[in-house]
Amino acid sequence: MRPGLNAIMGPEDGSRSWLLDVLAARKDPRGLSGDILINGNPRPANFKCTSGYVPRNDMVMHTVTVRDNVEFSAALRLPVSVTGDERRRRIDEVLELLHLENVANVKPRSKELRKRTSIAMEVITEHPILFLDDPTTGLDLITMTDIISVLRRMSMRGRTIIFSINQAQYSIFRFFDSLTLVASGKVMYHGPAQEALEYFTSAGYIYDSHNNPADFFLDIINGGFCAILDTEEEGHDADKYEELSERRHQVTDELATMYAQSSLHREIRAELDPLLGEQRARRSSALEEVTCVTPFWHQLRWNISHLFKNCLGFPEVTVIQAMIIAVLSVIVGTIFHVLKSDCNEVQIRANLLFFLTVFQTITSVTAGELFDIDRDRFLHEHTSGYYRMPPYFLGKLLAELVPRRLLPSIIFTVIVFSIAVYLRSITILHELLAEHLMDAVRQHSSLWIYSFAAQ
Template sequence: MSTSEGHSVLPTTSEDGVLTVRIKTSKEDLNEGIELDPIDRPSHSPESITEGVTGEENDEIVPLAKPLTTDTPEKLTSQTSVTFDPESTKERDTVIARMTSTDSSAPSTPKSPLSKRSPGISRQISSALLRRDSNLSVQESWRKKSASVRLKSSNNFVSFHNICYTVPQGYFWQHKPPKVILNDVSGIMRAGVNAIMGPSGSGKSTLLDILADRKDRRWVTGHVLINGEKQPHNFKCASGYVVQDDILTGTLTVRENVFLSALLRLPPDMTHDEKLEKVDEVIENLGISHVADTLIGTPFTRGVSGGQRKRTSIAMEMVVSPGILFLDEPTTGLDSTTAESVLQILHNLSKDGRVIIMSIHQPRYSIFRLFDGLTLLSRGNVVYTGVCRATVPYFANTLGMECDAFDNPADFFLDKLNEAENDLQPPNPETGDTGHPLGNKWQDSEEYRILTGDLDPILDKTIDQPDGIAPKYATNPLTQSLYLLGRGMKSLTRDPSAGISVWMLNIILGLFTGIIFFQLEHGENALLDRAGAIFFCMICNMFSVATSLELFISERALFIHENSSGFYRVSSYFVAKVFGDLIPLRLIPIPLFSVIAYWMVGLQADAGKFFLFMLAIFAQNMAAAGLVFFLGAALGVFSVAQTMFSLSLVFAMVYGGFFVSLSSIPDWMAWLQWFSFFRYSFAILMENELEDTKFSFCEGFNGSVCVNTTVLNGNDYLEDLDFRQFNIYLNFLGLGLLAVALFTLTYVALLRIKKTT
């Protein structure tokens, strides 16, 4: 059979239901720039198609990327295989008719960078297969050794049905209608690279986050199905997600970041060597083995490049071999060459049946051509969703918008979407009018009818299904805490500036306190001086506690990403951070300060009283650290948290019992003293210092000579202090309860962060 362009089309069928079409063309046509590139596979087709160019005489494959020479056969053959039901004669005949159709009146695909094959071949194969009959299973692959190699089939797909996302606006005293971010969005994404494109503010990232279950479900309506089943409540643990801004631990190397992901997320029955082997394999596949032992880098230390950081982020997800991988703007911040290499890696990863879904703004053509599926959004409305390379024919044949031959299709689509946004109208839910001119045409198109025919049966099967089972964490809470604590300790040793600064601060403040209150005597005014020295020691330790204010703020994004991706539980992270901060930054600095200040000031030279002094300072710091942790976790903004900590510190100092007598405070405000950690620690330290101590007071003077001397026992003086309502043990208990309450509030704040992200 011959086509109108003179190409020879020879259809054959095999017994296993694979239809093979061999299209012969001349070498001169190829030299003129006609490219027999692979038939584009639809995003809704899970099976396989293989295509290659073979020589007529020896049946040897001729890669099109290889220049044609005099040794190349004069007649070349493009071979295409399409899978169909071998028992269905009607389906077989339909496939043969569509692939060998020579109807010259069929609409041709506009010439563009998307299609450089001859128009006849485009009509017979591209239009017939890409835009019709979603039951045909199509995939493609160039092969150098064989013209017909079957790819591994996969049934992985993500379908979304009538997704709407609205968020409230204004405060409770304002009455504003909720803002619609996504409006009745539906589609299906199968194995391959699926891109979500659209102008800024179109809802790309929102749709991606909803598919990845990273949006608050309270504002989402519709259904997201995974392989035709309801999305599990903890679907985030079973899928991979690469954020737009690479969130990595800068003080760890590339290998250590990926290995930590493997330790936390791979099953415990895998040995340590097996996990390390898996890490090396992923690093090798992503092309970052040469920088595997290089630090990621911090704002103060140089590390790997932006493209290598992006590949590391992908490697941390690929180490668990997820069936579905989400990426938010993976090319942001990368140069064009690096961005193309990253997308080429993703394209290669998708060949084993993995579903890759990404949001992307405006890719260049070399990146755009790697997409298998494409979803175009504009102001929350779907303009097109389906096969990527069928988008240009859709715009030309259905919308009457032709893409120029040398225009980048991605730029062309965004230009048309921006133009259409100037003609937006208010939507009408009753009539189904989206208010978007291109959105209305999409809903009236034949492609939308075919898509609806695919989606409705999938949704109908899930009506009576129970909710999806939430995947479990791969490791237990204790193991997660130990790994996270090890990461924190390693980061502290490689970037010791935080620890050294705290230690030096305590040494300097200890020396300053010792110099100001050096060797206090027991004479006149000694009681007031000692009380001032003790209270000053308490205040000095607050400066070192304030350094932890940024602990949860600086790692907020890292915690959100890793917890959402199923690395660890909130409780494991909380325990690791608390112990990782208390041991090096709270437990070690206190002896440094106490040894210097206590003995220089000249407090009681008793070992028991010295250790009680350190214990009281440590208990006070625990309560203050709980307050700092809570403010950092609850507020999330350093300036606001710092202001609130300063305000809280003022209240705690006023109710400490040094500046003002607690009995003189009005009753309606006196209850606040029980929330002051200064109140408990000052009572402990004063009793510890004044107990069994005698002070001399001069009753009269004769010039510079004391006439009468009165000796006052410190125990008698303590009985008159209004803050000494409990003994030492009860005051320690008060500090402990206050610390436990504040740490509990910190954990609740972390749970709230998890719930709202």
């Protein structure tokens, strides 16, 4: 797959995404056979950190703005030698390239905006290879065409763009440089996209001039789905489904065999076999590793800043949580306050202390939810070389765990203590002062009566 737009198409059986993830080193290589070369050399161990990858489910933090997301990626994935002015210049260029300059300060809530932001976060690094898993899924035709045209302009600068796609309109298909058709884990075609139509028509498949070439290829791979549906017989839906399934497997095997015997395959093998022979003789056994271009404290600072902005992105939740904590703490503190200071209330006080302990424990247990919510985003960013695990964990602890879990517990404890202990102490002090005052009055009255009697 050379510099340009390299499309991977196929039915909804997961083959195209699997192939893309294998090429991008995003799948466990155990159980796989074959070789992947980068410019004729073995794929480096940190390939995931030196190439861009846009997943199907956009890993964008929607509680911060588009610019904040792109700036976070640039700050952690560009070397520290890049100055702040240069980094901001790159961010502005990428935002303009993806038509995001007018919505740079908007939070990416919509599908379209999240997809563009996700692509911008990978484009900012200027890696020579960019992988995209179904970048047009769930988007309208205008947005799809716009994104493909942006990728086209990037590929014309010498970058290798590899992406999987389910369906492509002709306005999109005509931009493809290379086309790979896969189904059931087998390759049906791999070569120039504009030669694929001639390849299948020369094999005997009839092409309707009004049909979209991409739909024509998918129809062939699916075993002639349209031809079966066009039959005039009715009441045989089960038979049609079985016929389609059998035909699909048969056609898949036939197309895979046909491609393996084609001149396209022979030309590719003639080019790759010498390279593979050289590399197998000196294959490296290096394990995959994550490398970062920024130091620990730089990663920690940006993680704290980014995650704290995420924490501030839920003002309604914060207000509701504060109100619940305040009301509950006042109730518990009042219960303590009305208790008497005698031995009969010891058991009740022990029960209340047990309730406080259970409440704080339950509140602490839910802290794991903060990590589970961002699990997919963390895995994507960590494997892409944004940061190592310790800076993320400490940033999560300081920026989200403290304000969301520790501070409410402190507020709860302070309010309960103030009502139950401080106010209770004042009440007891008042009672003691009143008692001493009465003793003094009685003592003074007794002395006065005794003195009067003596006279």
